Amino acid sequence: MSGEIEFWFDFASxxxxxxxxxxxxxxxxxxxxxLWRPFLLGPLFSEQQGIKDSPFNVNPVRGRYxxxxxxxxxxKYGLAWRKPSAFPRxxxxxxxxxxxxxxxxxxxxxxxxxxxxxxxxxxxxxxxxVLEELLAKVGAxxxxxxxxxxxxxxKPRLREQTTRAAQLGLFGAPNFIVSGELFFGQDxxxxxxxxxxxSAGR
Amino acid sequence: MSGEIEFWFDFASxxxxxxxxxxxxxxxxxxxxxLWRPFLLGPLFSEQQGIKDSPFNVNPVRGRYxxxxxxxxxxKYGLAWRKPSAFPRxxxxxxxxxxxxxxxxxxxxxxxxxxxxxxxxxxxxxxxxVLEELLAKVGAxxxxxxxxxxxxxxKPRLREQTTRAAQLGLFGAPNFIVSGELFFGQDxxxxxxxxxxxSAGR
Numbered sequence: 001m002s003g004e005i006e007f008w009f010d011f012a013s014x015x016x017x018x019x020x021x022x023x024x025x026x027x028x029x030x031x032x033x034x035l036w037r038p039f040l041l042g043p044l045f046s047e048q049q050g051i052k053d054s055p056f057n058v059n060p061v062r063g064r065y066x067x068x069x070x071x072x073x074x075x076k077y078g079l080a081w082r083k084p085s086a087f088p089r090x091x092x093x094x095x096x097x098x099x100x101x102x103x104x105x106x107x108x109x110x111x112x113x114x115x116x117x118x119x120x121x122x123x124x125x126x127x128x129x130v131l132e133e134l135l136a137k138v139g140a141x142x143x144x145x146x147x148x149x150x151x152x153x154x155k156p157r158l159r160e161q162t163t164r165a166a167q168l169g170l171f172g173a174p175n176f177i178v179s180g181e182l183f184f185g186q187d188x189x190x191x192x193x194x195x196x197x198x199s200a201g202r
Numbered sequence: 203m204s205g206e207i208e209f210w211f212d213f214a215s216x217x218x219x220x221x222x223x224x225x226x227x228x229x230x231x232x233x234x235x236x237l238w239r240p241f242l243l244g245p246l247f248s249e250q251q252g253i254k255d256s257p258f259n260v261n262p263v264r265g266r267y268x269x270x271x272x273x274x275x276x277x278k279y280g281l282a283w284r285k286p287s288a289f290p291r292x293x294x295x296x297x298x299x300x301x302x303x304x305x306x307x308x309x310x311x312x313x314x315x316x317x318x319x320x321x322x323x324x325x326x327x328x329x330x331x332v333l334e335e336l337l338a339k340v341g342a343x344x345x346x347x348x349x350x351x352x353x354x355x356x357k358p359r360l361r362e363q364t365t366r367a368a369q370l371g372l373f374g375a376p377n378f379i380v381s382g383e384l385f386f387g388q389d390x391x392x393x394x395x396x397x398x399x400x401s402a403g404r
Contacts, residue, residue, distance in 0.1 A: 048261050059250050062373045065386060072383075076393070171264045181274075184267060187389045191278070 003196050004033045006177040008170060009111070010041040011095060011125055012054070012088035014066060017115040018073050019174035019186040024108055030193050036107055038098035039165040040091065040158065041173055048171055054088045055172075070119075073186070080120035089118060090126035096149040096158050097131055101140070109138040205398050206235045208379040210372060211313070212243040213297060213327055214256070214290035216268060219317040220275050221376035221388040226310055232395050238309055240300040241367040242293065242360065243375055250373055256290045257374075272321075275388070282322035291320060292328035298351040298360050299333055303342070311340040 007023050009016040027034045045051050049058075056063035067083060074081035094114050101107030113134040117123040123130050128146065135142035148154055169182060176183040176192035183192040209225050211218040229236045247253050251260075258265035269285060276283035296316050303309030315336040319325040325332050330348065337344035350356055371384060378385040378394035385394040 048263050059373060061250050061368075061371055065371055065373065065384060068384075069386075072393075166263075169263055169267055171261060171267065182267060182270075184271075185387075185389070187387070191274075 003178070004035055005192060005196060006035045006037050006175075008037045008039055008165060008168075008173060008175040008177065010039060010173045011091035011098070011111075011114050011118060013041060013173040014056075014070050014087075014119065015073075015186045016174040017119045018070075018077060018079065019176075019189060020111055020115045021079050022077060022186075022189060023176075026189055026193060030197055032193065032196055034108070036098065036102050036111055037161065037165075038095040038102070038111075038158070039162045039170070039173075040095060043162050044166055044171060047166065057087070080116065082120055082122050084118055084122050086124070089124060092126075092158070093128065093149065094125050094131055096154055097135065097145060099158055099161065100145055100148050100154060104140065106135075106138040106140045110134060110140065113138055205380070206237055207394060207398060208237045208239050208377075210239040210241055210367060210370075210375060210377040210379065212241060212375045213293035213300070213313075213316050213320060215243060215375040216258075216272050216289075216321065217275075217388045218376040219321045220272075220279060220281065221378075221391060222313055222317045223281050224279060224388075224391060225378075228391055228395060232399055234395065234398055236310070238300065238304050238313055239363065239367075240297040240304070240313075240360070241364045241372070241375075242297060245364050246368055246373060249368065259289070282318065284322055284324050286320055286324050288326070291326060294328075294360070295330065295351065296327050296333055298356055299337070299347060301360055301363065302347055302350050302356060306342065308337075308340040308342045312336060312342065315340055 005023070005027050007019065009020055023034050045055065049055065051058050056066050070083075071081060098107065098111050098114070101110045114125050114131070117130060117134060118125045125131065132142045132146060135145050168177065170184075172184060174186055176189060178192050178196045181192075181195055183189075207225070207229050209221065211222060225236050247257065251257065253260050258268050272285075273283060275281075300309065300313050300316070303312045316327050316333070319332060319336060320327045327333065334344045334348060337347055370379065374386060376388055378391060380394050380398045383394075383397055385391075
């Protein structure tokens with residue numbers, strides 16, 4: 001074991017899909033533990049950029065590149081890919097469930113299942129029914145988990161986690177944090193894990 | 203030889219500095235030729251985002267991350283680094299010179315010298331005197347080159363190159379183009395060169 005890597009993600013984020021599918025296997029190679037940190041990008045985009053939509057929709061030139069890039073990255077890493085018919089999908093309920101899951105053994109499986117639903121199966125991950133099905137598939141007590149996710153105790157926790165994301169200086173997703181150092185973007189996973197090994201060696 | 207990689211850059215762009223210092227050596231490993239393509243980000247940012255400044259200044263949260271990230275990347279690749287006291291610096295004249303240099307043996311050396319001046323020595327690369335000195339250092343006839351750069355023939359060429367950048371779907375820098383495929387960001391140099399090898403193998 002050589003420490004921990006925090007993985008900050010939003011289920012609506014395309015590049016976070018690539019990161020989510022790779023992070024556990026890559027972390028395992030260096031014996032690191034992954035801490036899954038769901039948060040919502042919407043409030044950050046709104047506060048920092050004054051936009052109410054994905055930056056990839058606001059700037060369609062950048063959006064066109066991203067869609068092509070996702071095809072290539074999924075091919076590179078052997079991930080299933082289908083361009084979603086709706087983007088971005090509302091990820092609030094899924095994030096609330098993932099926050100519950102962060103303390104449960106089914107958490108990482110659930111997170112990967114949500115990403116696959118959104119970006120490989122073009123399913124509506126804002127739908128309660130879809131999430132219920134995914135929870136059952138990963139061995140969770142779907143109804144009980146959804147009740148916890150939507151409880152008056154859990155909802156403010158997601159808001160707090162998003163506030164924490166802003167305090168940490170996040171402005172997009174995915175992000176990795178290792179020993180207080182922030183790495184933004186799926187293509188920086190190796191750098192993040194590399195910094196873990198080098199800080200452990202010091 | 204296995205083909206060509208186009209390198210699209212703006213001298214004001216921090217991440218382009220990292221790419222500019224690495225691209226020739228990395229391309230040489232796979233026997234590829236680098237085509238240096240200076241262009242101006244300003245008109246693209248203005249048209250696509252309606253901003254008149256660097257996105258890193260417009261969103262200071264993203265800016266803070268970039269400055270920290272540049273320190274780390276320069277350390278990783280063994281590049282000198284000093285945070286410039288002015289950012290972004292006007293890169294128009296330097297780009298006009300680089301466009302002349304793209305057809306000359308001193309072109310790549312000049313481009314690297316401008317990046318080092320901006321990001322390792324905190325020099326004002328918008329200054330004619332600074333560029334004159336850099337040209338002399340890389341063995342060019344400084345006065346003659348500057349005259350060509352500022353000629354009525356060359357100025358529209360830079361505008362055309364920037365228009366071409368927009369047509370190619372660029373929205374930032376640095377960029378690599380291999381066989382018509384666009385790769386955005388310094389961290390995608392390996393992917394770009396990898397695609398070159400695989401397309402050569404087909």
